Amino acid sequence: MSQTLKMTTPLISARAIQKTYTTGAHDVRVLRGAGMTASEGEFISVIGQSGSGKSTMLHVLGLLDAPDVGEVLYEGKRIDNLSEQARDQLRNRVFGFIFQFYHLLPELTLLENVMAPQMIRYSLWGYWKKRREIKQQALDILGQVGLSHRVKHRPSELSGGELQRGAIARALITQPRILLADEPTGNLDAETGQEIMALLKKLNEDNKLTIVMVTHDESVAAQAHRIVRLKDGQIEKAVIASAM
Amino acid sequence: MYKLLICVRYLRTRYIALASIISVMLGVATMIVVNSVLAGFTNEMRDRIHGFLADVLIESRHMEGMEDSEQLLAEVQEAIGEYAVAMTPTVEIPAMAQIEFGTESYPKQIGLVGIRPDSKAEVGSLQDCLASYQPQEVNGEKLAPLRSGDVPINWELTPDAMERRRLVKQNEREWLRRKQMLDYGEDRPGLPVFDDVSDVTSESGTEGFAQSEPEFEDTATTPIPDVADAISGSAETDGLLGRRMEASPFELDETSAETDDGPLPARAFVGRDLVSYLANDQTTGEKHRVWLARPGDDITITTAKVGMTGKPDTVSFNVTIVDIFNSGMSEYDGKLVLMNIEELQKQRGMLYYDRNGEVIDSKITSVQIKLKNYDDAASVIGALSTIIPPHMAQIETWESKQGMLLSAVEMETAILNVLLFLIITVAGFGILAIFYMIVVEKTRDIGILKSLGASSRGIMTIFLSYGLGLGMVGAVAGVTIGLVFVRYINEIEETLSWVTGRKVFDRDIYYFDSIPTHVSPLMVLWVAAGAMAIAVLASVLPARRASRLHPVRALRFD
Numbered sequence: 001m002s003q004t005l006k007m008t009t010p011l012i013s014a015r016a017i018q019k020t021y022t023t024g025a026h027d028v029r030v031l032r033g034a035g036m037t038a039s040e041g042e043f044i045s046v047i048g049q050s051g052s053g054k055s056t057m058l059h060v061l062g063l064l065d066a067p068d069v070g071e072v073l074y075e076g077k078r079i080d081n082l083s084e085q086a087r088d089q090l091r092n093r094v095f096g097f098i099f100q101f102y103h104l105l106p107e108l109t110l111l112e113n114v115m116a117p118q119m120i121r122y123s124l125w126g127y128w129k130k131r132r133e134i135k136q137q138a139l140d141i142l143g144q145v146g147l148s149h150r151v152k153h154r155p156s157e158l159s160g161g162e163l164q165r166g167a168i169a170r171a172l173i174t175q176p177r178i179l180l181a182d183e184p185t186g187n188l189d190a191e192t193g194q195e196i197m198a199l200l201k202k203l204n205e206d207n208k209l210t211i212v213m214v215t216h217d218e219s220v221a222a223q224a225h226r227i228v229r230l231k232d233g234q235i236e237k238a239v240i241a242s243a244m
Numbered sequence: 245m246y247k248l249l250i251c252v253r254y255l256r257t258r259y260i261a262l263a264s265i266i267s268v269m270l271g272v273a274t275m276i277v278v279n280s281v282l283a284g285f286t287n288e289m290r291d292r293i294h295g296f297l298a299d300v301l302i303e304s305r306h307m308e309g310m311e312d313s314e315q316l317l318a319e320v321q322e323a324i325g326e327y328a329v330a331m332t333p334t335v336e337i338p339a340m341a342q343i344e345f346g347t348e349s350y351p352k353q354i355g356l357v358g359i360r361p362d363s364k365a366e367v368g369s370l371q372d373c374l375a376s377y378q379p380q381e382v383n384g385e386k387l388a389p390l391r392s393g394d395v396p397i398n399w400e401l402t403p404d405a406m407e408r409r410r411l412v413k414q415n416e417r418e419w420l421r422r423k424q425m426l427d428y429g430e431d432r433p434g435l436p437v438f439d440d441v442s443d444v445t446s447e448s449g450t451e452g453f454a455q456s457e458p459e460f461e462d463t464a465t466t467p468i469p470d471v472a473d474a475i476s477g478s479a480e481t482d483g484l485l486g487r488r489m490e491a492s493p494f495e496l497d498e499t500s501a502e503t504d505d506g507p508l509p510a511r512a513f514v515g516r517d518l519v520s521y522l523a524n525d526q527t528t529g530e531k532h533r534v535w536l537a538r539p540g541d542d543i544t545i546t547t548a549k550v551g552m553t554g555k556p557d558t559v560s561f562n563v564t565i566v567d568i569f570n571s572g573m574s575e576y577d578g579k580l581v582l583m584n585i586e587e588l589q590k591q592r593g594m595l596y597y598d599r600n601g602e603v604i605d606s607k608i609t610s611v612q613i614k615l616k617n618y619d620d621a622a623s624v625i626g627a628l629s630t631i632i633p634p635h636m637a638q639i640e641t642w643e644s645k646q647g648m649l650l651s652a653v654e655m656e657t658a659i660l661n662v663l664l665f666l667i668i669t670v671a672g673f674g675i676l677a678i679f680y681m682i683v684v685e686k687t688r689d690i691g692i693l694k695s696l697g698a699s700s701r702g703i704m705t706i707f708l709s710y711g712l713g714l715g716m717v718g719a720v721a722g723v724t725i726g727l728v729f730v731r732y733i734n735e736i737e738e739t740l741s742w743v744t745g746r747k748v749f750d751r752d753i754y755y756f757d758s759i760p761t762h763v764s765p766l767m768v769l770w771v772a773a774g775a776m777a778i779a780v781l782a783s784v785l786p787a788r789r790a791s792r793l794h795p796v797r798a799l800r801f802d
Binding site: 056059062064065084085088089090091092093097099103104105106107108112116117119120121122123124127128170 | 795
């Protein structure tokens with residue numbers, strides 16, 4: 001019996017994306033007709049050299065940036081041309097972001113940082129009504145990532161690995177469908193990086209969380225289900241890293 | 245919620261932003277202090293003018309006044325009596341006063357006002373202005389007033405003044421006797437005396453009756469006693485001079501010392517600055533008051549009346565000073581002599597007599613009316629205009645009479661407010677600059693927030709609220725400081741004077757015992773609101789920049 005490729009409806013897909021950045025006199029064409037898809041529960045890594053446009057692809061997928069040409073589809077429906085308000089909401093509820101440099105707000109405690117997306121989601125009155133729920137949610141997730149003992153600390157008091165785990169917790173609190181990770185281990189040492197990867201894989205398996213991860217590290221990329229290679233703004237080839 | 249949380253955290257952690265608030269705070273405090281002091285001064289001034297002028301004034305356009313004053317008063321009463329608390333007739337004319345002091349004679353220009361003290365007191369605050377009703381300060385000690393408050397204002401001398409007058413007159417007679425002895429070598433009636441004696445008065449402001457040795461060589465320049473009267477032997481003089489001859493030369497008799505030392509029929513309250521001045525004591529160097537004339541002394545008044553031929557005649561008579569008038573307005577205290585209206589009318593021929601010589605009516609130059617409710621002034625003036633033709637008299641409120649003075653103060657206040665508000669506006673630019681820096685500093689965090697789904701408007705709100713929060717802190721601090729400063733302003737002024745060695749608020753120049761202040765809650769509110777508005781406006785530009793940041797570029801920001 002040959003392996004059957006599971007044909008699942010893509011959860012999210014980008015089609016023929018072109019993106020150009022204008023810096024001063026130069027036009028830099030970052031993406032030149034690239035596209036990719038991700039199905040539910042997939043763990044995809046996007047790899048390429050710097051300047052290959054991989055981060056830009058991630059940003060376009062997550063509606064942080066708008067493509068000059070091309071479409072982004074979520075559950076088969078186009079989302080890149082929605083109103084600003086709708087896009088904000090999608091970013092809040094559907095997508096979760098983590099970045100290389102964690103980016104926790106320094107003025108807030110870890111717990112408040114994790115609760116922030118919920119604070120954004122609800123109005124002042126709505127939040128007030130749900131504040132206990134939200135707090136409990138945050139505590140649960142922090143427990144999941146192993147940070148229960150650090151909830152009251154400020155980001156300045158946390159280590160790199162803890163910060164990244166905190167960022168992951170923050171990304172997860174709204175129960176997003178898709179986690180977009182931009183070089184999550186780029187700023188960590190190998191061991192801590194591995195811890196983070198283990199956490200991500202666990203979340204992907206346990207919660208069916210779709211993860212699209214950008215990295216320049218081959219060994220990190222190999223831990224995903226599928227690798228997408230970008231070169232000079234175009235997809236090189238899609239490789240199935242391992243049959244699951 | 246995230247906006248509130250972040251805004252509050254920014255407020256608590258960023259102390260440099262508080263530096264920009266200091267200028268807002270100082271601007272607010274200054275505005276409050278300045279406005280309160282200005283309002284205090286203005287209110288005091290208005291009170292004093294108002295207290296002297298009553299609410300509505302009817303003033304004759306003719307120096308001779310309005311005829312049939314009794315009937316006029318009755319008509320006024322009928323027309324507007326329901327609105328009025330009290331009214332009083334006065335005769336106001338320019339005049340000259342001559343005050344004798346030692347060997348000098350001081351002629352001064354005055355405003356002569358004939359009043360009825362009982363109704364004048366009802367219309368304004370006359371009793372507060374009269375020295376005999378105020379506590380005295382003698383050599384630094386506070387003594388009780390010469391007259392108690394429930395004694396109605398009258399034209400009588402206080403016992404002190406009466407005694408003083410008696411002593412002065414006695415000294416005069418003594419002086420005259422000695423002079424005659426020197427001149428003629430014996431104590432016998434001689435030629436008519438053409439030069440009269442000068443008043444012997446005490447020198448400084450003390451209540452002692454220390455007399456200086458009269459100078460025999462000097463002669464005074466008081467009005468020449470009527471020779472005809474002296475020769476005719478009439479001991480009583482009235483009309484032109486009013487001064488009683490000390491002794492007609494033909495009656496000079498040492499034994500008949502029953503001369504009348506009593507006050508003259510014409511009595512007056514004189515302005516304090518008319519009969520005194522401040523001088524530096526030679527020995528102590530401090531300022532003290534030198535009195536040229538005191539209650540019990542006489543001064544000479546000269547004024548004009550329209551004579552038979554239609555040309556002005558002078559009218560001259562003596563009045564006895566009965567009390568000192570101190571209203572706190574230099575305009576009044578240096579210029580006014582208030583005298584009994586009947587005497588003034590008599591001197592100027594403003595009285596009408598019947599066949600038996602009884603007074604049946606008189607002329608007056610103005611009526612002062614105090615209203616129950618000042619808002620009725622317009623309708624009162626309207627009602628009076630119908631019974632009093634405009635060519636006869638001008639009817640106006642006290643405010644329009646003093647219009648120029650009051651509107652000048654108002655304009656001053658307005659200009660000061662604009663200037664001070666500019667200070668706060670300048671502070672606003674400081675806030676703008678600091679906010680801009682904060683937005684630059686927070687660029688990455690703004691990117692994060694946007695990646696979490698925060699809207700552009702939400703980001704803008706964070707910074708606008710931050711501006712408002714800073715404005716509130718500054719305004720509240722400024723209001724607190726300002727109010728405390730106003731509350732303790734006299735203590736602060738004392739300390740300042742002590743530190744700098746100069747008198748910051750010279751009580752001799754200003755007519756106040758303490759710096760007058762008046763805090764209007766509305767003013768405080770406006771100042772605070774204005775400061776907060778400036779702070780918010782200053783944060784608009786940085787907030788907009790923050791909201792427009794591109795998430796990706798913001799995230800990559802270094």
